[in-house]
Amino acid sequence: MSATLRGLHQSALDVMQHPASEDSVTASFGQFIQGVQPHHLTPTLLHRSKRMVLDSIGVGLLGSTTQVFQLALQHCQHMYAPDDISSVYGRRGTRLSPTLAAFVNGVAAHSMDFDDTWHPATHPSGVVLPALLAVSDMLPNNRKPSGRDFLLAFNVGIEVQGRLMRFSNEAHNIPKRFHPPTVVGTLGSAAACARLLSLERSQCSHALAIAASLSGAPMVNAATQSKPLHIGNAARLGLEAALLASIGLEASPRVLDDNAGVAGFSAFYEDYAPRPLTSPEEEGVRFLLEDQDMGFKRFPAHLGMHWVADAAASVHKLLQGRGQGSQVVGQVQDILLRVPCSKYINRPFPESEHQARHSFQFNACSALLDGEVTVFSFSQEALKRPDLLALLRRVRVEHPHDNPANFDRMYGEVQVTLVGGDVLKGRCDTFYGHWRNPLTNESLRKKFRSNAGAVLPREKVEGLIEAVEGLDRLEDCSLLLAQLQ
């Protein structure tokens, strides 16, 4: 629509389309999504978000080997017509309709709980990247986004999630009601896709509102086989919301605002204090990622496991240092874990891989036995190891008052009482990979090579590392898309 025409009719349109005032929180988000510019991407943001993109692709590629991914893929292939548009992680020649590709790739990203975690806690990349890749595949060959546009859209999706998490104080602690990726992630995906699709400001707002009606999965489905679908659906349904907004669907123009008597996005929160985003035209647009870095996992389990794993690993070293060989089980009489109180990661005898990834006890004992927790610690055989089960039976858990269920402030302590009476202690305040102690680029690439190498040939693995490293200089992100399968 021509700018002149738009100017002429703006006031009339405003009344019709923006019954909420232009200074609503919702409008500010629409304005941000549409208005933010490539120059807002600082070197820190570029650096950090490229690491997130690389890690997310890697965990997605490894995730394409899981049963739940296979199930999701089969569902899409059987219940919809063939569609040769958007590529599927790690499956050469397999393409799906855009929202379905976003879905299965999102499932892959979260299938092993190996994807990134932020503070306040959510898994931001897996809900955004698969959707953006699907959009990129969808756009015509002569209009693929540049790498910089891609990264900007990615950062928009991350930023929106971070801002929405800050609408509430309860979000700082491990949540009880809704799984955060299904609340903020869906809107993050919608925002990122709205940006990459170049939607108008009001369409960007409507994309968020439409996404709100597709948000919100209860926590009880976490640590079940369905959890990866939470991320897959956030990616898929956020993209869908942006697509519907692009053809003119509208929803509430005040979805993010606090409306007395009728819940909007506040429906998903206990305490809700929304705040507008700074206009991109003003000084002082500062992305949250600039100040709050991401946590990357070293092994595929809930973030909380990483503290006890590092603490238990140090006790393992002490045990080895005592020179009684590697026979751990015979020496250990009692294991005490001092961890935050959180029912959903407190599982004394996990019965599935998913439950094991969400069990303080399992991860502590694995690290005590092996000195580390790895991808293989969760295989069917590893789950049933007699040694492990023997140790699990000797575990007690305490929840010290000074150990909150909060990824910024928690710690993990492992105290092992030996048969002889000696007591060995390990404590971890900040695991390696936490935002306070980030993985080096070398460690991140090592993780990527291990993950991606499980499904891709070496040239593509290295090609992806190179493409992502130079993503902000790529004219056309096809180079990235071409190497994902």
Place this chain on the structure above:
Amino acid sequence: MLSRVQRSFRPVSVTLRRLHQSALDVVEHPAPEDSVTASFGRFIQGVQLHHLTSTLLHRSKRMVLDSIGVGLLGSTTHVFQLALQHCQHMYGPDDICSVYGRRGTRLSPTLAAFVNGVAAHSMDFDDTWHPATHPSGAVLPALLAVCDMLPNNSKPSGRDFLLAFNVGIEVQGRLMRFSNEAHNIPKRFHPPTVVGTLGSAAACARLLSLERSQCSHALAIAASLSGAPMANAATQSKPLHIGNAARLGLEAALLASRGLEASPRVLDDTAGVAGFSAFYEDYAPRPLTSPEEELQFLLEDQDIAFKRFPAHLGMHWVADAAASVHKLLLGEQGSEVVGQVQDILLRVPRSKYIDRPFPESEHEARHSFQFNACSALLDGEVTVDSFSQDALQRPDLHTLLGRVHVEHPHDNPANFDRMYGEVQVTLVGGDVLKGRCDTFYGHWRNPLTNESLRKKFRSNAGAVLPREKVEGLIEVVEGLDRLEDCSPLLEQLQ
């Protein structure tokens, strides 16, 4: 493609199922068998044809007919067109499931459930139950899609179809009763997106003949796809709430049929970790009676309300009240209403989302006490045409809207079982005319006659289908419980 989809759903042999049941039970049921969640799975899988009483058959067939009719009329709306366009452009062409009113247009199963669900709710013309939700639009489109999907030699009988339909309705009703707040017009989540998604999952799980634990998992998977905030009601997106409930419930059942599992305690009250309770303020789940014991469906005791015009149910009270005042006005000084009226007072329940003094869109008008009262005052009735763009902008109507005041009497709760609508018009001369409606015609206390229901259907369906198909549908639905194969129903929807 057709054969691939159909191959996925060959019925599993019953013998095989029984042999392995006990082993499967141990692996699949970590939660005790007496959990609420397990009781729902047992009900969905175990309920039998003989549980369908004649009252249930009668009432549910009326619901099926009405839902098809409003869906057919809904296929003429802009939002339906938008949803259909989205599905046709963003997915590969698929010739499986028919789309209401669009001859030759077919989509993949979940997409057909989606667009037909959007159609059903596109004009707010679909049925309403108590506690308040719109049960049929979330279930029927999904079941029709499943039927289209099943191979030609194993289409369900009409009775199986009706049983699955009633399962979907029953599950919704039971879930609404898990909470006291549900009895009043909701503030947080739009009920069809909470209970409707699980109702659809339950109905589809039944029609797909899933095993007991798969039925439970279908509900659990659906829970992760439930819950849309109320703020999107009275926006253009509202019909998608029903469309998505139908679609995502079907999807949950399909994923469960492939073996996907979610929480076996999703409906139970689990301390510290929210399940389905996440969508409620107060949550008191109760198990369903085992189908082997005495069993009574809610629809037996609590009938449904059908709307006479396409607007939120609350509008029907003020419309009937205003219509009676219109009659009084006509009696007095001819048909010139605007000149006579000085002031209009509405006494209605307090509910922000249907209190709109100057609605600016068709959607808002369907959710405005003021608009519906004034329309009925002017015209003597509210009809489908009361919400057209021209009708919305009538100067007479705007004039009357400017004279409306609203009161919320303490004895008028926001509850479809107990509310009333009063319209008090003060005339220019000083006279005061009053109208009051306690139970509008179409409410469950004063149900539409079969004749009225068919009249509504003919008007709706006739907007898109030729007369033979309209009459054919009436006949097929009337005899649905006697049909060997529900194909005749499917064939006449477009």
